[in-house]
Amino acid sequence: MTKFNNIELDLSCYEVKGLPESWNDRFLEISRQSPVKTDKISIHFDRSPDIFSIPNMLSYKVVPLGLFCRKKLIGIAIASYQKRFIRGVITDVIYLGNMHVIQKGTGHIFLKKLGERVAYKVKNRPEVKYLYGYVMQDNRPGERIAKLGELESKLCGSISMLTLLTLKPMALSSKYTIRNASLADVEQIVSLLANEFMNLFLAPVMNREIFLSNLQNRPGVKIEDYYLALKNGEIVGACLAWDMTTIKKNRIKFRGFKMNFVHKAYNLIARFNGSAKLPEPGEPFRDVTIAEYALADRDPEIMEALLRSVYIDYRQRGFHSIIFGCSSENPIRQATKPFLSREVRSGVVIAPMQEDSVRNFGNVPGIYADAIQI
Numbered sequence: 001m002t003k004f005n006n007i008e009l010d011l012s013c014y015e016v017k018g019l020p021e022s023w024n025d026r027f028l029e030i031s032r033q034s035p036v037k038t039d040k041i042s043i044h045f046d047r048s049p050d051i052f053s054i055p056n057m058l059s060y061k062v063v064p065l066g067l068f069c070r071k072k073l074i075g076i077a078i079a080s081y082q083k084r085f086i087r088g089v090i091t092d093v094i095y096l097g098n099m100h101v102i103q104k105g106t107g108h109i110f111l112k113k114l115g116e117r118v119a120y121k122v123k124n125r126p127e128v129k130y131l132y133g134y135v136m137q138d139n140r141p142g143e144r145i146a147k148l149g150e151l152e153s154k155l156c157g158s159i160s161m162l163t164l165l166t167l168k169p170m171a172l173s174s175k176y177t178i179r180n181a182s183l184a185d186v187e188q189i190v191s192l193l194a195n196e197f198m199n200l201f202l203a204p205v206m207n208r209e210i211f212l213s214n215l216q217n218r219p220g221v222k223i224e225d226y227y228l229a230l231k232n233g234e235i236v237g238a239c240l241a242w243d244m245t246t247i248k249k250n251r252i253k254f255r256g257f258k259m260n261f262v263h264k265a266y267n268l269i270a271r272f273n274g275s276a277k278l279p280e281p282g283e284p285f286r287d288v289t290i291a292e293y294a295l296a297d298r299d300p301e302i303m304e305a306l307l308r309s310v311y312i313d314y315r316q317r318g319f320h321s322i323i324f325g326c327s328s329e330n331p332i333r334q335a336t337k338p339f340l341s342r343e344v345r346s347g348v349v350i351a352p353m354q355e356d357s358v359r360n361f362g363n364v365p366g367i368y369a370d371a372i373q374i
Helices: 021-033 053-058 107-122 140-146 183-197 208-217 257-273 300-316 331-336
Strands: 002-004 007-009 014-018 041-046 061-069 072-086 089-101 128-136 154-165 177-180 226-231 234-242 249-254 287-295 321-327 340-352
Touching: 014 107, 021 041, 021 061, 021 072, 021 089, 053 072, 053 089, 061 107, 072 107, 072 128, 089 107, 154 331, 177 300, 183 208, 183 226, 183 234, 183 287, 226 300, 234 300, 249 257, 287 300, 300 321, 300 331, 321 331
Parallel strands: 089 128, 287 321
Antiparallel strands: 002 007, 014 061, 041 249, 061 072, 072 089, 128 340, 154 321, 154 340, 177 226, 226 234, 234 287
C-alpha cells in the first residue's frame, strides 16, 4: 500500500506498458475524453488523425506508454527521445508529452509509475541526461502532479503561448521589408536559426541537412512559408508560418457566463468587420503556427514586422488566429502588443536522469517554446 494525500492506495493493480503505434485510435480517444481544463477554458488538443505524427517528426525514438488498471487502458503518454540544447551543449533528453488520464485521481499514480519505468529504461542509457515536460498554468491537477517531485523533477521556468486573434485590421511595418523565402535563402535562414537555437534552453538542433529534411517531411510546408524581414537589403529575421491543422487542431470550450459572453460579442464584431468568426464550442480553430523564428539581436520590432505580415495574409484567408510562443521572460513578447491576444503560460518541468545530470537549473530565462509539439 502507498499513501497519497493521506489516502492509502493499492498500486498493485496499476501498470505502465510500452505500446505500439497501432494503438493510435485508443490514444486519440483517451485524449478526447480528458481535455485540459483551467478556470476559464477547456481545451482538447486534437492530434488526429495520427497522435504520433508530431513526436515522430521531432524525435529519433518514440515510445507510446499506457497506464492500465486491471487490463483497462486509463491513461496515455508519449516519451519522445530528442537532442536539445542544454546550456549550449547538444544533449539527449526525453520529452514526456500527450499525458492524459481518464480515471479521476490517478494522475499522481501514473506519474509515479512512469517515473519508475523511465528510470529503469534509461539506467543503461547514460547518454540520456534529462526528462522534461510542460504543465499549463491554472491546470490544477497538472500543477499538483508536478509538485510531487517524482524523479527529482523541478520547475525551471515558464513559457508563454500567445494566441493572436485576427479580429482587427493591421498595417504592415514601415521599418522592414517583408517577403516570402525562396531556396536561394536557405543558407541565411539556417544561419539565423542555428545561432538563435544554440543559445536557448531545450531548443532543437538546426543545420542545413535538418532544415531541408524538415522542409521535405513537414506536411504542407513549402519554402515560401518562411517569411523574411529585410533591412537595407539584408535579411535580419525569419519565421515559419505553418498551417498545422491537418495534424494538430485546438478545440476550445469556454467556461462560465463571462467567457461565453465574450465569445458571442467577438463574433458580433467579426460579422461587421470581415474577420472570421470564432468556431462554436468544441469545433477546431483555424490556426497558423509560428513554428520557428530567429531575429538579429533578438529585436522585438523585427518580430512584430514579421507577425504583422503573417497576420494580414492569414486574416485574408479566413484564419482565426496565429499561435506564437516564447519564454515568459523574453522581451520578444513586446512584439505581440499591437495584437488582440490571449496568453496561456506553462511551467517547464525538468528531471535529471543520470548521476552527473544537473539537479537544479534555477529559473531559466531563455527557454525555447516549442510551438510545434505543445
